Amino acid sequence: MNRKLIFTAITILILLPAFAFAISGDEIVRRADAAATFDTAESSGEMHITDRFGTKISSFDSWARGENESLIEFTSRAERGQKVLRTENEIYLYYPDAEELIRMQGSALRQGMLGSDISYEDMTGGKDRASQYSIEITDEQNLLGRDCWVLTLRANTRTVPYPKEIVWIDKQDYIVLKGEYYTKSGRLLKDMEVLEIGEMDGITMAVETRISDKMKSNSNTVLIMKDLKVDIKLDDEIFSLEELSW
């Protein structure tokens, strides 16, 4: 009898830390989304867009506030002055030669930004995926020398760009190292893979990421972050429609 009690107690003691420190899929995704969201941020970078005709480089500066507001201004020669403003519910495009702002909606949201593999739709929606998807931890793997969870996300709502996602999230810094994005029927639409991790303004983050739209052949976009400053003071006007056309 005593031996039985001792065995049970030992088992509980061994397993207790595992239960106490187990983290749910929801929590992993929540932490990953939080890691990618800043109160305010200013960054600059490049998109290396490759298609059947070759590779072109578009550079940009961007500003973000929270999870719903961001502004990208392109600085490369071909697109100089073009801006993409994301507010809580809308995406607006500003072109220097157009006398009105263009609000992206409907199927236009699926277009690639500047012909890249990143669609305007990818920019929509909040970053709170934990409330939009049913999340399940399906595996654990090692990518870029980092241990990560493999999670399968199935959408609870129709307002998200991808009904199913499989993401690889780094256990240490909650960086999404890889992602596969599917239709409801399981067709791969897009994939994403971090090529390099670095540190900017004290934050460990993906500095080089490759995104590939599987609906296009011979196409991929490598997003390279050149600079990042977080928690800086940003003028409220930056994210206003009035300011966009200036």
Add this chain to the structure above:
Amino acid sequence: MTYRIAQTAFKNISRNKRRSILSGAAIAVASMSIVMLFAIIGGMSKDMEANLRNYYTGDVNIRNVDYEEYERFNPVHLTFNIDDAENVLAKIEGVDSWVPRTTFPTNMYIGGSNYGALGVGVDFSREAEYADLESIVKDGRLPEAGKNEMFIGAVLANNLHLKLGDKVTIMSMTASRGTNAITLKIAGIAAFPVAALNTSNFWMPLDRAQYFLQTPGGAQQIMIKTADGARSDTVADEISTVLREAGIPGDVNRMQDMSLMFGLLRLADAVYNVIAVFFFLLGSTVIINTTMMVIFERMREIGTLSALGMHGKELVRLFMLEGTFISAVGAGIGVIIGAAATLYLGRIGIDFTDAMQGMDMEISSILYPILSVPRTIFVYFYSVAIATLATLIPSRKASRIQPVEALKYI
């Protein structure tokens, strides 16, 4: 004897004027229809070729050497240098006129929604010599170089509730594979002769299109009209040679080499000819039917003539001559009316604008029939011949029956 039979045949015609007039009228209507059908088909074919020449390919066409391979991917960046075209074409004798054009798919952003359209960048000063665009200005004027203006198809403007002076923002892919948008003011409303252009096209100054699409100095295609008497294949060969010698890569094609367009023209030609044959057969049936009925209903007369001693061959000759006289007059009147109507319609045109809404064909919405003299003469002799031959069947049958039998029809 033949003269007397001819006299009798002529008398027979005037003996029952109503029957003769009805018979001749049927032949006239059939002949007239055939003449007009040939004229309309001739007009359609000619019109389609003119539209291909003016709005789609030219007699000879130069494009970037890689354009055709990537055409389905909207390769805006694959252009041909206009200065190179200028230098090369100045050396070619058989060139009448040429224009650079760039066609690009766009979205028109109106009231928060996007509407698909086709933009065309054109050098309006060159177009005056090439396609006489002034003649298709329905309202307003042609856009001016250097200004953000557009010349929009009347149906497209109407569908989008746009009018002269309105501003429209257009979005398109650029040569750098990015996107761009520009706002254009409607300077003119176009009445393009082709329904497809009217419903989808707007034209803008080439220099502004080059700026917008980021294709400085280039155009998607150089469309060339050959001079009268010059063969397009000779001109195309000469251009290819000069390009090769100058080391300029370029894809030179004749209208008929640009398979899709010319294939459509050939297909349309074949379809029209099949339709013509059907109408021709229908017309022939009317002539045959009328002639045969006229003879069959005259069995009593045939019986009487036989009883009076007229021989079978004479009977056949009599009715054949009757048919010949009636059809000669009927077909003559039909052909004259058909030719006159064709000449009139060829001047004012037949308006198919409403019927052709939404049709993506290179046929003008106003068709101008073209009278072909050889075809008209052929129709006349054909009608006379078919009516004459049609008398043979019933009259030969009638000639073989005995007078007693023939008199049973009484």
